[in-house]
Structures are given as structure tokens and as C-alpha cells.
Amino acid sequence: MSKGKFSSGVDLPLPVNAPGVTKQERAYQAIRDAILNGLLQASDRLPSTRVLSQRWGIARGTVESVFERLQLEGYITRKVGSGSLVSAVIPDSYLKAVTDTRTGEPDRNESVEIEETPVRQEGRYRAQVGVPFVARLASPLLIAPAEWAAHLQRAMAAMKPEQMCDVEPQGAWVLRDQIAQYLRKHRGIDCRAEQLLITNGIRHSIDLVARCVLKPGDDVCVEDPGYPAVHRIFEKAGANLLYAPIDNEGIDLHGISDSAECRLAYVTPAHQSPLGVIMSATRRLELLDWAQRQNAWIIEDDYDSEFNYQSAPLPALKSIDSMKRVVYCGSFNQALFSNLRLGYILAPPELHHRILALWHTIGRSVGVSEQLGLAEFMRGPAFLRHLRRSRQEYQTLRDIVLDTLMAEAPGRYRISGEHAGFHLILWLSPDQDEDALVREAERLGLMLQPLRNSCREIDLPPAFVLGFAALTRAQARNSARQLARLLH
Template identity: 75%
Template sequence: MVKGKATLALELPLPEEGTANTKQERAYQAIREAILNGLLQAEDRLPSTRALAQRWGVARGTLESVYERLQLEGYILRQVGSGSRVSAVMPDSYLKAVIDFGVTSTPIGEVPTSNPTESVRSETVHRAQVGMPFVARLANPQLMSPAEWAAHLQRAMARMTPDQMCNAEPQGALALRQQIARYLRNHRGIACQAEHLLITNGIRHAIDLVARVVLQPGDHVVVEDPGYPAVHRIFAEAGASLVYAPIDEQGLDLSSVPEAVHCRLAYVTPAHQSPLGVIMSATRRLELLDWAQRQGGWIIEDDYDSEFNYHRAPLPALKAIDSVQRVVYCGSFNQALFSNLRLGYLMAPPQLHNQILALWHTVGRSVGVSEQLGLAAYMHGPAFLRHLRRARQEYLTLRDIVLDTLQKHAAGRYRISGEHAGFHLILWLTADQDQDLLIEAAAEVGIRLQPLRGYCQQNQLEPAFVLGFAALTRAQAKTASLKLAYLLQA
């Protein structure tokens, strides 16, 4: 047995029953919290899964799954012959904030501004469309049962009181906020109660509310590059100057953002980066939280499709480790159920919550109480989780049809990334292929190819396409993939 810090994981107590549903989750929490609290530090060696299984009375296979999950999230590194070591680097100031919670933010000074509209690239990004390969990157409406949804709406409206019909609850219907809070606790690892939530009509609406409250003309906002153009436009309309941070294999890279540039806000999609699909590593997440604390700024976490991870359970949200209270967490049911549902939510730190709520009242609430109560009823029983399981399986099947068809008919003519989750994946071209000619040829056979460059601003990436597959039938996915494979071969 290795001496010193390498044996510390053996000395950690396994959390009591009740803190998590399974032994696997309890073991995961014990090791992750030890890393986040600095008890285990970078390069510390973890005990073998065999030794830890004997100490904790947990099956070795369970701990193998825990170690694999920690490695995927970037907390540890596993190498054959070298064992498992902690890889997440904890900033000293973050560790201090964990111990001394409630550090006062440093005021943001004024900074020079440029014309924000000039920094937003104007290249067209095709609108997502049901049944259109390969821009079908939205929830498949065929998976949602209108009759089942209508039944929940009808039951909710039948139980609606006169007070609910006339006096809207300021933050949104309590019944819905309670169901969302339960879901976030159980499935996203967020310590959340109903009073922490505000109901919106989608993620972009939530981001717009935050931008209006937080930003002044000339403020700097860090955004992902490549990233989500619609959100970039929201910040530009608020008068912000956009600072583009590149995305690499670990997620958002802040090293290119000068410390001298004070940024009021950062927008990230850490669970499944839009559009590259990268999972932000634990080290980068901690660096981002530390950066926000030092800047006195805020982070918007867009958790737009975390329900659809095809390899394992969704990774914990950035908000789940936000001990410095800098993260505004945004989610939506438009991806989980159907795109025109227009129901979302946000969870803001206490310093921002009341300001956002006051603005929401000023501009007028737009989410009907009947839809809120209907969704609450849908989430209360088994219908919601049953739908997510059904949808996840169908999207996985569609993804595999695309991947298998391309592999069978065009092997060696492309490479794939970002396929582990979500409604789309990235197809990278080989050096001898002409991206523009492929777009033209695809259009002639009824396929829309969205180039990755449409999402890029300053980041120069190799030619690639964003392939959306979720809102296709299996026959459409097969036929379109076959056409694309022949084009890649030609």
C-alpha cells in the first residue's frame, strides 16, 4: 500500500444512507468531495478499487464505475500500470471560499467598449427543423403523446382553484417549482428548493433576464467559441462587448482572456458544449468558478440537453459545486418534451434572485398557469421519467443508425466527436475534401449540412459539419446517412 496521501481515500468515511440513493453514488460523493475540499490534491494516488472495496464493503465493480465516472468528469486520471491519480487542480482561492463562504465581490470597473454588433459573425446557422437531415437537432415530437399530455392538462385544470386562476404566484406555480426542485436534486446533483427557482418560457428568456439585470453598456461578457449565436446576440443587444474564449478538449479555455479585462459575465454549456459536445473537465470548472469569484462576475450555466447522455447518467451540473455562489443555472423542458412547450426555469444566487424576479414582473410574465400546473402533474407521476427513458433510447438508436451507416459506407473519410450525448454530433472532414462543394452536393439530394464555421468567431477549426439527428424517423436517418456517405466517398 502506498503511504501518505495516497491512502487518504481509505480513511474517508462512506456517507450515510439517505445522502444518496445507492452505494455507488455515496462512494462517488465521498471521493469527489475530498477532491473539492482539498483533502485529495493533484497527483495524489488513489487506492485500488480492490482495496477500497474491502475497506468500504462495496462491490469492486461498483467502484470501477465510480472511478470511470470521476475520470470522465476530469477529477482523476487512470493509467494501466500506474493506478489512479487525482488530476483536478484546485485553485487556492476556491479552497478558501469553500471554508470561508460569503466572500464579498470586488466591484467591476468600467471598461472601454467596442461596437458589439460587429463582433457577432453573420454567417447563417440553419434553423432546426423536424424531419430535415441534418438540421433536425430538436426534440422529436413523435415521441410525445398528445393524448397523455392533454390528460394531465385536463386533470390539472379541473383541480385549479379560483385563486390560481386570478392570482399568479410571483415565481411561478409552486407545484411546478417543487417538482423541478426534486428533479434537480435527484438527477443534477443540485441542492435546490422550490423557493430558489423562477419559471421562465425557455433558456433564452432566462438568459435575457440575467443580461438585463447584470449588464451595463460596455461590460465584457465571456462566451464560448464556437458557441450558440442566438445567445451571443442577446448579450450584444444588451450593449456588451463579447470576449471569445476558445473551446478545446477540456471545454472553455480562459487562458486567452487577459486578467486586466474585467468581465461581468460568462456563458457556458459545460455538460455538452454547444456545438462541439465537449464535457468541461473538473479542473476547468474549478478554474471558472475561481475566475468568477476573483472578477466579481457571474456565470450562466446553460444545461440545455443534459437529460440525453447515452453512455451513463448525466454528469453533475456546474451549479452542484458552486460553493462561491456565482452560477445562474438555466434549464428548459423544450428539449426534454417538445420545442413549443416554452417552459423553462432559472436558479440564481440570492444576490441576483430578487432583482431578476422584479424585472420579470416589470416586463410581464408570459407562462400560463394551466401549462405550469399541467407540467407539474406530468412530472409528479411516472410519465415524465418514462418519456425521458423512451426518448433517450430512440435518440440513441437514431445516432447509431447515422454512425453505423457512415462507418459501413464511408470509413476513413471522416471522424466523429461529440456523439456521447445530445441531439447532434460533429463530423470532421479529411484534408482532401471541399466543404463548400459538399454543402452544394448535399442540398441537391435533400440534405442540409450546417458547417461548424457558422458557430465560430475567432477560433479557427478544421472543416466540419454539425449533424442533427434527433427529430428524424429511422428511415430518414438511414436514407440521409447513406446519401451523405456516398458524397463523402465521392
């Protein structure tokens, strides 16, 4: 296909209509899959939204939304007067993995079918609800204790005697089935209940993976800046940390030599922690290609993907993992409340068995009542209703902080990473004293967390990680005013 022209792509059919799948999602899949499968290549021009809407018989506004989503994820670029061009570069190894899957060739990592039989103070910040501006902390005010108790009560009343005694090593089936349905519908991940393992949170999941994969002296690639608590888990496992810088497309692996004996990479692609960058499609595919060459695993920490304020949550890296290198880790500790202590792992089959064997050996700390209660909560409309309510409230809190700062301290800062999640980045103007701001903020009862605390080798300008989710609206407004005065 010649550069800048579009031929075969215009003949792309919409995927077969499936129950619960919207026309927008089908249109998105048609274009994204054409790019991932190599039918559309970098610099190829897409037809206009008008042409596609006529071709597919769907509203032009729907196709516009699809193009905006593809641009946000880094698959295409759009310029006025130039149209829409494919921007994602697909490694040959990724295309080969897709082809092998389609032709039925066995994957070297595929193992026997998974069976349901047993295999014989992140510091002080996390506990301080209502203290501005603590990051990574959900609001405990958005789910009423009575509502949660009602679901627990219904689940316990329906509990069978064998559920009170017999242990399901991977976690309660009913919960895993609900999670699998959620991941298929909302995160684009094709999975089944038997592929999931229940844990008590993402850090617990990462620790299990580290124990199964790493030996003392192994290299682990981590983001810089990154999540220090996870870095400490790898250090406890005896690993050497290789720091890959984050830029505006996500993790940059060009400084990590292929000669390094890297066994594992840890990433937060949907909303990089802490910068908030969305990993581009090209970088995602480069990461998968790197893992295949290195025979390494990728841990995808999907810690707050439910809370995207610009569009629907972005698809997970796991959703395009044709090479079976990604270990997907999720949690309900931020979607619901932090002390719920319920998370899950979705690992490729080879690694799944090793993690399950370890988990069975060291014991399971997640109680069956909490698992059944959460399954009951997810079975009906309550869970999705809670996510919608929470997303709206967090967006309102974010807007209060941003609007107040804009009105009372214009030109004294710059904001990034505000499109999703529980925090944003506030970059200081060159004349401001970061340390003095921290001291003055603490005197006022504000908790400013310097971005430098998350940096290792990368050198970034002074900035703060500003959390807003665990505040009331009045607290958000008042604390933003106090911060604005300090910025002046």
C-alpha cells in the same frame, strides 16, 4: 501527502445513507468531495477498486463505475499499470469558499431569505422537423399528444379558483417544487422551490440575466465556437464579446485578461455547444475561481444534459458552486417538445431578486395551465419514463447514423461529441470541399450546418454539426446513406 501515495483517503467514510441515494452515488460523493475539499490533491494516488470495495462493503463493479465517472468528469486519470491519480487542480480560493461555508462565515453574496411575495428563426432550422441533419431539435414523435393532454386535463380539473386569478410572480409553486426535486436528485444541485423562477426557455432566461447584469460597453466572455443565438442576445444588450477558445477540456480562459471588465461568462459545460466537449473538473474550478476574482457571474446553459449515452448525466457546474457565482438555466423545450416554452432560472440570492423584479415589471408569458400540466407530468413516473424512452431512441438514431457512415464511407470523416445530446461533429478529410458538400446536400434535401458558422476567432478544420434527434429511424438510415455517398 507525498506524490503517488494514498494515506488519509483510504479512511474516507461513505456519506450517510439517505433515502433514494444509491451506494454508487455515495461512493462517488465521498471521492469527489475529498478532491474538492483538498483532502486529496493533484497527483495523489487513489487506492484500487478492490481495496475500496472491501473497505466500503460494496461491489467492485460499483466502484469501477464510480472511477469511470470521475475520469469522464476530469477528476482522476487512470492508466494500466499506474493506477488512478487525482488530476483536478483545486484553486485556493475555492477551498477557502468551502471552508467559509462550513464555519458559518457569512458569504458576501448571501442576502435575506427569499420570500414568496411579489417584488413590486434561430433561423429556418428549428421549424424543420424531419429534415436531416438539423441540430438542437427534439423529436415531437416521442410524446403522444393524448398522453400530454391527459396530464393537462387532470391538472386543470384540480385547479383552484385562486390559481386562475392570483399570480405567483416566480411561477406556479407546484411546478417549482417538482423542478427542485428533480435538480436535487438528478443534477446534484441543492436547491428549493423558492429559489427558482419559471421562464419560457433558456434564451429568455439568458436575456433576463443580461438585462439585470450588463450595461452598454461591458465585456462578456463566451465560448468559441459557441451558440450564435445567445451571442446575439449579449450584443443586443450592448456588450463587447470576448471569445474564449474551446479545447478538449472545455473553455480556456487563459487568453482572457484579468484586467478586462468582464461582468458575465456564458458556458455549456455538460455538452459544449456545438463541439460536445465535457468541461473537465479542473476547468470548472478555474472558471469559478475566475468569476470570484472578477466579481462576475457565470451562466450555465444545461440545454441537453438529460441525454448522455455513456453514463448517468454529469453533475452540473452549479452543484459545486460554493462561491455562489453560477446562474443555472434549464428548459423542458428539448426534454419534451420545442414549443412547450417552459424553462427556469436558479440564480444566487442577490441576482435572483433583481431578475424577479424585472420579470414582474415586464410581465410573465408562461400560462398557468401549462405550468400545472407539467407539474402533474413530473409528479408521477411519466416524466422520468419519457426521458428514458427518449434517451434510448436518440441513442438508437445516433447509432444508425454512425453505423451507416462507417459501413459506407470508411476513412472519409472523423466523429467527435457523439457521447451525448442531439448532435455530433463530423470532421471532413483534407481532400473534401466543404462548400460543394453543402450545395450537393441541399439538392438532396439534406441540411448540413458548417461548424464555421459557430466560430468567431478560433480556426478549426472543416466540419459539420450533424443533428439526428428529430428523425425517424428510416430517415436516419436513408439520409446517412446519402451523406456517405457525398463523402465519397
